[in-house]
Amino acid sequence: MKRCRAFQLETGQLVENVRSVCRGKGKIxxxxxxxEIIEVGEKNAxxxxxxxxxTQGGIWGLATHPFKDVFISASDDGTIRIWDLxxxxxxxxxxxxxxxxxxSYSPNGEMVSIGMENGEFIILMVNSLTVWGKKRDRSVAIQDIRFSPDNRFLAVGSVESAVDFYDLSLGPSLNRIGYCKDIPxxxxxxxxxxxxKHIQVSTSTYTRQV
Structure with missing residues (x-):
């Protein structure tokens, strides 16, 4: 066996392991x-x-940008992905x-927040996708995460029947300024x-609390 030619998959994204290849009519x-399914031209590569x-698991998070035709999804495979609608x-x-x-996206579209299964949450800058701040005050899954309409506060709801609050104007240290606990x-x-100034919460007991 002798290698005749090698192809570099130039997709603009990191390509995970190749699992299958099919060749026919000048294309691979x-x-x-x-x-992913990638089509490669044999002549021009x-x-x-x-x-x-x-790669695996379910898609749990989904949020649309406040004024652009894009949305973000979050999954069990440990990635978030931004899609063009x-x-x-x-x-x-x-x-x-x-x-x-x-x-969730911030109302001004400058930040995106992600709640993780391990209790951590992360805030990224939308333009650069760099980490602005991250924190872990809970040891269980974060179920929902929301920015306030004035872009100042972040509410983080978890499986621990609690909602934690953070004042984003205090910077990326993300010190918790308060919480609601013992939610049914x-x-x-x-x-x-x-x-x-207020929140309402939906819970696993099919109740809504304000």
Missing amino acids: LVGTKDG ASNTMINGY ADKKLLNKVSLGHPAKCT GFVIQIDFSADS
């Missing part, structure tokens, strides 16, 4: 561990990603190292009032 289809996907394609992905359970059932969803 490549299937990856990341659930150009790569075209036809399908993007996740109009072109129906993957724009970027970030590996977080732990399963992600929820995500674990937190499923959080909503702020329009004036950012």
Whole structure:
């Protein structure tokens, strides 16, 4: 056996392990561990990603940008992915190292927050996808995470039947400024009032509390 030619998969994204290859009519289809199907031209070696996907587990987090046609998803495979709604394609992905359970954009579109299965939450800057701050005050999964309408506060709801609050104006140290505990059932969803002064919480006991 002698190698005749090698192809570099230039997709603009990190390509996980190749799992299958199919050749025919001047093109090669490549299937990856990341659930992607990539088409490669034999003559020009150009790569075209036809399908993007996740590697394992469910997609738990989903949030739309407040004024752009993009959305973000978060999954058990430890990544968040940003998608273009109009072109129906993957724009970027970030590996977080732990399963992600929820995500949300700030109302001004400058930040995105992600709640993790291990109790940690992370805030990224949208333009650069760099970490602005991260914190872990709980040891169980974060179920929902929300910015207040005035972009000042972050509410983090967990399986510990609690909601923690953080004042983002105090900087990336993310010191907890308060919390609500002993909520009946674990937190499923959080909503702020329009004036950012109150929240309502939906729980696993099918109750809504304000």
